[in-house]
Amino acid sequence: MSSKTRDWSSIYCEAILSGDILASNKVKQACERHLSDLKRKDFKYVYDIDRANKIIRYIEKLPDIKTGVPNKLALFQKFILSQLYGWVDDKGNRRFQKAYVSMARKNGKTILVSGIASYEFLYGKNPRYSRQIYCTANSKEQAKIAFSMVVKQLEKVRSVSSSINKRIRKVQNELTDNNSYSILRPLSKDTGSIDGFEPLVGILDEYHESKTTEMMEVLESGQTLLENPLTLIISTAGFNLNSPMYLQEYPYIMGILKGTIENDNYFAFCAEQDSEEEIENVDNWIKSNPLLEVDSQKDIMLKNIRKKLSEAQEKQDLGKTLTKNFNIWQSAMSESYLKGSDWKKSLIDLEPIINGKDVYIGLDLARVGDLSAVSWIIPIEETNQFYVNSHAFVGTRGGIENKSKRDQIDYARLKKMNFVTFSERDTGLIDDNQIVEYIDELVTANNLNVKFICYDRYSANNIINELSERYQMVDVAQGFATLSEPTKQFKKFVINGDIVHTNNVLLEIAVNNAILKNNNDAVQIDKSMYRNKIDPLAALMDAWTEAVNHDFENKGKADNDYYKNDFSF
Structure with missing residues (x-):
């Protein structure tokens, strides 16, 4: 099987479920869901390997914003992309119109955010023209961070591709594609009203910081008449246990993955530690840090996580480390009566x-x-x-x-x-x-x-x-x-x-x-x-x-x- 036709989702699922790659219970459930869906009779969605591989090839051609060297995706990243783009209906529209992707910090979230945004901006379909892609966040500053990642990446592409250079125009905080009249821009709750607001793709970056569902509602209400929308939550865990990500989305994806909630249009990938006790064994860290599957990244990642954990243990202040480095939700208050994880x-x-x-x-x-x-x-x-x-x-x-x-x-x-x-x-x-x-x-x-x-x-x-x-x-x-x-x-x-x-x-x-x-x-x-x-x-x-x-x-x-x-x- 050539790399162009390789079924990355099945390869990843087999590695996870066989134990070759250690993963959280929720990641295992996501893999079981995929393999189970492949066997469903009269299912109205099909898994198209070629569609899945198209975005993978695209992102692996994009230059890293720091080194300029093309990105090489980890297997878990290929799995996420394959799920979002490989599952389609009989019209070729995406099955998963909402996605929850969560993992510890520094695990390749940037590649996924910028890759999906620029791919939809340049090559998205249905609609063919006037696509609207938004990098959203709770604050204007955070939204601009995600947007600037996309801009920097596309700037490097423009420098080596005359055709892309001609297509793209940047004016202040907006990218425009001259060929399709599509736009890509940052969006936050501070942004004013937008004429003809119809977001084909809305990326909710670091959604744990949102105190309300306002941004989610803005995106989803604007997608009402679209056949092929995507709302993507991509975030680490956080400290606000009353945030909509923790109170609403987290238990909802738990139900989907366990099979107690039926929603064929919601994808969930949650790389987390299954318990706080697991941090005592370095081998378990890959559960919340899936990038540890990549040998070239492993040593430096382990070194930095060890340093963070050791310092936190010495200061007897594990909260931030558990949340940011192990993707475990924690209360911001040290005097909290009960841990959210225990409840x-x-x-x-x-x-x-x-x-x-x-x-x-x-x-x-x-x-x-x-x-x-x-x-x-x-x-x-x-x-x-x-x-x-x-x-x-x-x-x-x-x-x-x-x-x-x-x-x-x-x-x-x-x-x-x-x-x-x-x-x-x-x-x-x-x-x-x-x-x-x-x-x-x-x-x-x-x-x-x-x-x-x-x-x-x-x-x-x-x-x-x-x-x-x-x-x-x-x-x-x-x-x-x-x-x-x-x-x-x-x-x-x-x-x-x-x-x-x-x-x-x-x-x-x-x-x-x-x-x-x-x-x-x-x-x-x-x-x-x-x-x-x-x-x-x-x-x-x-x-x-x-x-x-x-x-x-x-x-x-x-x-x-x-x-x-x-x-x-």
Whole structure:
């Protein structure tokens, strides 16, 4: 088989799945997906090796912006490009119209970004004319970095190709192709309106820095009438666990790769460490640094990563290194209560059967009338685990849009996902009746046996009196003496896999925002920080003060004895 017809995707998949190249679980799943799709009968997409190889040959002819020497692509880069360009429908339009590509820093992201952008700018099809390609980012400066990479590369091409030199014109921050009237330019949220905005390709560079979905929505709304668009997220992990990349895209691609979410038009490649413990073994580093497959790059990369890791360990500050060099999401706050990775590990795809189960309910009621939370804990006897979930009630005084901007939470989206309920009062304040009705419906619909409803006495109001008529209520004092040990226990239960949850975005936001305050060896979640963002977790912690004492039929009191002997945090 000649290099022109070589099936790079299958070669890569075989190397990964045979263990010849070590890879993350998500990369393995991406390979399994490709091989499985090749066998699908009556599939409306086909894999065209020639189309896949065309862009590979193009990029390997482009000069490196530092050395001027043509790029040589690594096998994983050929796999990514082959997937994006090899899979097409019967019209030749791309199958994957959205892609998520993530890996540690310095792993050849530049080649992919600049190569795809310039290829579509010069040789893209459908439309044949007036193609719009945008290098986008959260800030104008970051967007210009990606754009300038493309410009520098094409400048070198222009210097050796008279035909390309005649075709391309650069005016300020825009490249124009005289042959096809296509444009390539940077785009950020600071960019003003653009006439006839219709991005064939939008590259979201370092999407982890985006605090909202604004840029994604701008790109995708402009692609509505296009048959062959591509939105490409290409980024390392980050520190904002409430960013749309982590809260929305990351769990979504997890579902696609596991097969629990069906989306034939979304490609995902995530090179990451499967756990933090893996960094102790150098052989594992290739999982997040796939460029280590290239022998000529290996020694210098390992030397630099070792240096970064050693320095971070000596300073006892691993956060940045884990994120940038090993592509592991980390909270920016050292006092964070739970690691995002630990919370993600306790995620389950489907809610367990809860009908007829015991339930412990926690309430965190609004002090000023803009957010209240109901959380519940259900012991699952069959697995000896606790299932947790939550719902919030949002005041609308001042407008939901203003509240969403202030809290940096998309409440309208959460309402559509049934994680929150908006107040129906004319005043916009929380309606206690809605909370009572929600609890009653939750209990009745699932035939739950309410053990206790636990609440914070400071925020108690008339709702407590009403609920106490039919449920046993527990006043949870909000101090170290009451909450410290349950707070420690809950964290250990999460880490050990004894707490499970479905993908409740609202609760995850609360977990990501929770930080601890300490008093000697005692700890509790600081409710003065991010007051309007941790309410679901605060309600959950109130319920946990009683739920932790639940006796599983198969467990007895073994866990309580264990925790009496180990309360280190």
